Amino acid sequence: MRSPFRPDSLPDPAILDNHRPLINSLERRGLLRGGLSLGALVMLTGCDVKRPEAVKSALLAISRLNDDVQALLFNPNKLAPTYPASMILRPPKFNAYYDVMNVKPVDGATWRLEVSGLVADKRPWTVQDLQALPQSSMVIRHICVEGWSYIGGWSGPTLRSFLEHVGADLRARYVAFRTADDYPSSIDMATALHPQTLLATAYGGDTLTDPFGYPVRLRMSTKLGYKNPKWITAIEVTNTYPGGFWEAKGFPWFAGL
Amino acid sequence: MTRAAPLRLLIWAGSVAAAIASAHAQSPTPGGMPPPPGMSLAASTAMRFPQPVRVGDLVGRDVLRPVESQDVLGRVRRIVRDHNGRIMVVVDFGGFLGFGARPIVVPIDAMVLLGQDMEIVAYTPQQLRAFPTFSGAGVSDAAGDTVIKVGLAKPSH
Amino acid sequence: MHWVNVAVMLVMITSGWGIYDDDVIVRGFHFSPFWRLGDWAAWSLNWHFAGMWFLVINGLFYLGYGFATGRFREKLLPIRPAEIVRTVVDTLHLKIAHEDITVYNAVQKLLYIIVILAGIAQVVTGIAIWKPVQFSGLVSLLGGFQTARVLHFAGMTVIVGFLIIHVTLALFVPKTLWAMLTGGPKLKPRTRVEGGHAT
Incomplete structure (x- = not known):
């Protein structure tokens, strides 16, 4: 019988190929050691916790496997x-x-979007440049890792159209973001090319307001809230794992919905 | 934390009831901070990036305390203007699951938006208990499509 | 297998409480840090998603074993309502028989079936809130993302409720503890059929 949990159409096998280096780059030894010590830990209900750092690295190794x-x-x-x-x-x-109270508004007139990495055209972008791209809209559920959610309406160019426009290498592994609030973030290329991944410039039909990331933020229907940086100032296409703000503190990197 | 795990699991097995008893221990939180001492409510709202919101969209919202356990203080019943034209929120305050609540009037600048809910950040529950019961005198309803500006807060935890 | 299950269940439950506390479901109720596994939400989440693998693997072995050997059918069915009432009344009078601990009484059967179903429900609701876009059909079947989340929480309370009853009753009948520790007495199939209760 066909499993009800299987997606209607299977993922493109190319994704696995694209991620082969990532998978291979996993610290196998760390995973093995971590898995064993976590297994031992679980079985002894926490009797071997003299080295909490070892437990954390084991949990992180499993988290990368989950990614x-x-x-x-x-x-x-x-x-x-x-x-x-x-x-x-x-x-x-x-x-x-x-x-x-600590939000630092960005001046849209002087704002520039830096583009770097595996792209053909590294010319910085203005707000008007983004508005000149074809615009998309979506009304989707925003889901936070904390558990809350709400329905939001976002508009702007798709990240795909932006990446195609700058001549990005669409076979690269990562798209990384820098922001005005020092909140680095990064996503996988497959998600970057998803039709519901927008460089959002408007909410509910109106220009984004300051606390929600004016002039431009990322909005993806397929990832948890913390993967959507606000006040974006730079986009980089790269094959080197760029990490992110919460990821460095322990949250999973992929965070897909 | 992990050091306490065996002890915790041992005690856990025996007395989950104690968890319920200790459930109201609160911790200070970064979200929904009260206004700094001496600052007016209006000035503190101005720092919270007030956003336009329809009055009709506020009626019926839960009013929470800005703490991790998200205690329900009450529910928004009406939005009114006092005799000075200031926007005030009539909150069905207290009670349990809506029973035994009484209406009190809270200045909009003492409150913030938290997603689909509102929070009272400028007054503690003790202070709110001393608020007089709203009589309905001297105020007028704000029309449902009136757009007012309300400050924001991040979740508390 | 029982004790792996115990450890993993405790990991899943206490780390789940750590995740719960980031945005409570029952307004006014949160778990104090003492009851949470993980320094803060990220580590609770990592514990939860690590424990998930152990639970699923162990659970599949358990269900596979239970169905393949016919153990579930033999030990958990049938359940007669009159028998449940009698056992509850007996238990409330502190008459807990258990002459033959290899035979489950009606209440035990019912509780074990409930907890097995709750465990399966936790996996289904867990998948729904983990991947609400990839399995959006499952989420809408469950009544939406927030409803699925509440169901996942409700499943936890059912399991915790079971554990409280299970541990309390096991303490009343000390000889079952030895069986739980060692994996149960080894008896010939025939003696099972001859046991005290009608099965």
Whole structure:
């Protein structure tokens, strides 16, 4: 019998190939050692916890394994459910790693988007340049790793159209982001090319406001909230794992929905 | 943390009831901070990037305490203007699951938006308990499509 | 297998509480740090997604063994309502028979079936809230993302409720503890059929 958990269409096998170096780069020894010590730990219900750092590295090794499983589960053609515009929460829910009072607004007139890495055209972008690209809209559920969610309506060019426009190497592994609030982030290329991955410049039909990432932020229907950096200032296409703000503190990198 | 794990698991097996008893221990949180001492409510709202919101979209929202356990303080019943034209929120305050609540009037600048909910950041539950019960006198309803500006907060945990 | 299960269940439950606390489901109720596994949410999450593998692997072995050997059918069925009532009344009078601990009474059968179903439900609701886009059909079947999340929490409370009853009753009948520790008495199939309760 066909499993009800299997996606309707299987992921492109190319994803596995694309991630082969990542999979190979996994610290096998660390994973083995980590898995064994975690297994021992689980069986002894925490009797061997004199070295909490060893436990954490074991958990991180399993988390990286889970990242690979998630990449395999990701179907590049599967669209997230969308909702009517009447369900959009206005204004959206604010979150950051700091209090809202510490938001530093960005001046859209002087703002420039740096482009670097495996791209043909490294010319910086203005707000008007982004507006000149074909625009997309989506009303999707924003899901935070904390558990809360809301329906949001986002518009802007797809990241795919931006990457095609700058002549990015679409076989590269990662797209990395730098932001005005010092919140580095990165995603896999398969997700970057998903039709519901936008460089959002508007919410609910209006220009993004300061606390929500004006002039441009990432919005993906297929990843948890913390993977969507606000106030983006630079985009890099790379094959070197760029990491991210929360990822460096322990959260999983792939974070796919 | 992991050092305490065996002890924790041992005690866990015996007395989950104690967890429920200790469930109300609170920790200070970075979200929904109260206004700094001496600052006016209006000035503190101005620092919270007030966003436009329809009055009609606020009615019925849960009003929470800005703490990790997200205690429900009450529910938004009406948005009104006082005799000075200031926007005030009539909150069905207290009670349990809506029973035994009484209406009190809270200035909009003492409150913030937290997603689909609101929080009262400028007053503690003790202070709110001393608020007089709202009589309905001297105020007028703000129309549902009136757009007002309300400050933001991040989740507390 | 039972004790691997115990350890993994405790990991899943206490790390789940750590994740829960980031955005409570029952307003006004959170778990104090003492009850959480993981320094903060990221580590609770990592524990949860590590424990997941052990639980699923162990669970598959357990279910496979239970069905393949006919153990479930033999030990858990049938359940008669009258028998449940009688056992509950007996238990409340602190008459816990258990002459033959290889034969489950009606309440035990019912509780074991409930907890096995709750365990399966946790996997299904867990997959729904882990991958709500890839398995969006499953999420809408469950009534939406937030409903699936509440169901996942409810499944936890069922399992914790079972554990409380299970451990309390096992403590009342000390000889079962030895069986739990060693994996159960080895008896010939025939003696099982001759056991005290009608099965």
